[in-house]
Amino acid sequence: MLPDGHSLLRLQSVRVAYDGVEALKGISLHVNEGEIVALVGANGAGKSTTLNAISGILPLRAGEMEFLGQSLVGRRPDEIVALGITQVPEGRQVFSEMTVLDNLRMGAYLRLRRRDRAGVREDLERILAMFPLLDERRRQPAGTLSGGEQQMLAVGRALMARPRLLLLDEPTIGLAPQVAHQILETIARLREQGTTILLVEQNVLASLRVADRGYVLETGRVVLEGPSEELLRNRDVQRAYLGKDYEEV
Amino acid sequence: MDGSGLPQFIATGITQGAIYALVAVGFNLVYSATGIINFAQGEFVMLGGMFAVTCYSMLHLPLALAVVLPIAAVMLVGAGVHYFTIRPLRRAHLLTLIMVTVGVSVALRGLAKVVWGADAYPLPPFSAGESLSLAGANINPQSLWVMACAAATGAALTLFLRCTLQGRAMVACALNRRAAQLVGIRVERMHMWAFALAGGVGAIAGSVLAPIALPSYDVGLALALKGFCAAVLGGIGSNAGALLGGVLVGLLESLGAGYVSSGYKDAFAFFVLLLVLLLRPSGLLNVPTRREER
Numbered sequence: 392m393l394p395d396g397h398s399l400l401r402l403q404s405v406r407v408a409y410d411g412v413e414a415l416k417g418i419s420l421h422v423n424e425g426e427i428v429a430l431v432g433a434n435g436a437g438k439s440t441t442l443n444a445i446s447g448i449l450p451l452r453a454g455e456m457e458f459l460g461q462s463l464v465g466r467r468p469d470e471i472v473a474l475g476i477t478q479v480p481e482g483r484q485v486f487s488e489m490t491v492l493d494n495l496r497m498g499a500y501l502r503l504r505r506r507d508r509a510g511v512r513e514d515l516e517r518i519l520a521m522f523p524l525l526d527e528r529r530r531q532p533a534g535t536l537s538g539g540e541q542q543m544l545a546v547g548r549a550l551m552a553r554p555r556l557l558l559l560d561e562p563t564i565g566l567a568p569q570v571a572h573q574i575l576e577t578i579a580r581l582r583e584q585g586t587t588i589l590l591v592e593q594n595v596l597a598s599l600r601v602a603d604r605g606y607v608l609e610t611g612r613v614v615l616e617g618p619s620e621e622l623l624r625n626r627d628v629q630r631a632y633l634g635k636d637y638e639e640v
Numbered sequence: 641m642d643g644s645g646l647p648q649f650i651a652t653g654i655t656q657g658a659i660y661a662l663v664a665v666g667f668n669l670v671y672s673a674t675g676i677i678n679f680a681q682g683e684f685v686m687l688g689g690m691f692a693v694t695c696y697s698m699l700h701l702p703l704a705l706a707v708v709l710p711i712a713a714v715m716l717v718g719a720g721v722h723y724f725t726i727r728p729l730r731r732a733h734l735l736t737l738i739m740v741t742v743g744v745s746v747a748l749r750g751l752a753k754v755v756w757g758a759d760a761y762p763l764p765p766f767s768a769g770e771s772l773s774l775a776g777a778n779i780n781p782q783s784l785w786v787m788a789c790a791a792a793t794g795a796a797l798t799l800f801l802r803c804t805l806q807g808r809a810m811v812a813c814a815l816n817r818r819a820a821q822l823v824g825i826r827v828e829r830m831h832m833w834a835f836a837l838a839g840g841v842g843a844i845a846g847s848v849l850a851p852i853a854l855p856s857y858d859v860g861l862a863l864a865l866k867g868f869c870a871a872v873l874g875g876i877g878s879n880a881g882a883l884l885g886g887v888l889v890g891l892l893e894s895l896g897a898g899y900v901s902s903g904y905k906d907a908f909a910f911f912v913l914l915l916v917l918l919l920r921p922s923g924l925l926n927v928p929t930r931r932e933e934r
Contacts, residue, residue, distance in 0.1 A: 446821075448818075468822065472823065473824060477823075480819060484819040485816070486811075486815045486820075488811075488815055489808070496808070497809070497820075497823050498823050500805070500824050501824040503805050504805065552823065552824065
């Protein structure tokens with residue numbers, strides 16, 4: 392389906408600045424179809440900024456972004472969703488006063504505008520089957536759900552757009568270890584179903600364990616990249632990010 | 641006022657209250673989508689009335705057309721207000737944007753004075769006919785029009801926001817702007833539509849009110865303030881609350897003018913506003929937190 396030699400997503404020397412500070416100083420990365428790619432690094436390294444640049448929320452100062460061989464530069468957020476990239480934002484950001492069902496329907500906003508009602512209804516049932524906890528609470532306002540349930544709702548809402556590439560921003564942050572584990576299992580399951588995922592995580596160990604490849608970001612630059620096992624064995628990664636994690640696990 | 645006594649005061653109060661309710665519904669609409677309290681809402685009502693009388697007495701259009709055209713015209717004004725004043729400041733704080741709408745209201749009032757002068761213009765009632773006599777009160781047909789328009793507009797907008805995709809999307813924008821963007825809603829465009837619809841609702845109020853109270857360039861301010869009282873009283877964001885709040889403010893004003901002193905007519909509404917703000921200040925202070933920090 393993809394032209395030869397093309398990744399699903401490719402970023403080339405992407406620079407992004409906001410409030411006068413350059414947050415991304417030339418990021419290059421790619422995501423192949425069917426992969427889980429992890430973006431790891433400390434706070435302020437530019438992980439979320441990268442996702443927001445891809446989603447069209449932050450404008451590029453320089454560089455090139457391509458999805459399926461088409462440039463993403465200068466496109467509006469809704470155009471990027473329509474192309475097949477959906478982001479699950481950090482902090483879940485569910486529509487708290489809307490019901491679970493309404494949140495999921497909103498995820499399919501662009502498809503509903505195209506009157507794909509049958510397809511949306513089908514996906515709604517599929518996603519509720521995938522997250523039985525959400526199904527039980529389908530008529531409850533999203534704000535009344537627990538943190539883990541809200542995260543599942545945010546993922547479900549993003550899936551309602553039928554993305555080819557899912558951007559996940561800190562999906563386990565603030566969740567109890569057991570719940571975080573469930574979320575990571577969900578991510579692995581999504582990949583089995585054919586969704587490509589770009590994952591941003593503060594939990595370096597856990598994210599590299601589910602990911603195929605990873606990029607290590609430091610102050611707006613990629614300082615390391617490679618297959619996950621390689622990164623996990625890397626001395627610098629172990630020293631900088633995993634010291635604490637090893638004790639916790 | 642033909643009748644006298646309590647029934648008449650109640651009838652007058654409900655009519656006036658229905659107008660305040662329509663203004664409050666306009667407040668709700670912009671607030672529901674953007675979190676902004678649009679103080680130019682009163683000017684939308686004034687413009688609706690002024691456009692209607694202009695279409696009718698200067699352009700000699702049929703009455704029905706003279707009432708419907710201003711709705712489209714003020715919708716355009718509403719969209720323009722968003723495009724030229726709110727949109728360029730989209731990164732500004734909510735309170736800044738609210739202040740901007742106060743400025744817009746002053747500007748629109750000034751413009752109207754330049755265009756139409758300081759005179760008031762008449763518009764005939766929508767339907768001819770005798771006043772209805774009910775329990776000792778005389779209710780003229782235009783009052784019924786006012787009440788029907790308020791109820792219908794409130795119900796239609798509630799249905800729109802609750803049951804249609806674009807209505808839900810508009811609500812989503814207010815609940816969480818970032819998330820709305822990420823599901824593919826064009827937030828700025830939704831905000832523009834909210835202002836346009838608020839303009840349309842304002843125009844409906846303006847032209848249905850014109851046969852009762854002659855519109856002039858400066859009617860907007862008092863309407864906005866009392867509509868705001870109604871919106872706050874009913875709980876801002878709720879259209880059923882707006883109808884209730886509007887009628888309460890209207891009744892209080894009419895009964896106060898009748899039994900206490902007509903000199904203090906305007907003061908009663910503001911007294912209620914003060915009471916609400918004192919007893920339920922959370923209703924107002926909640927405004928900025930409805931939106932996530934950016």
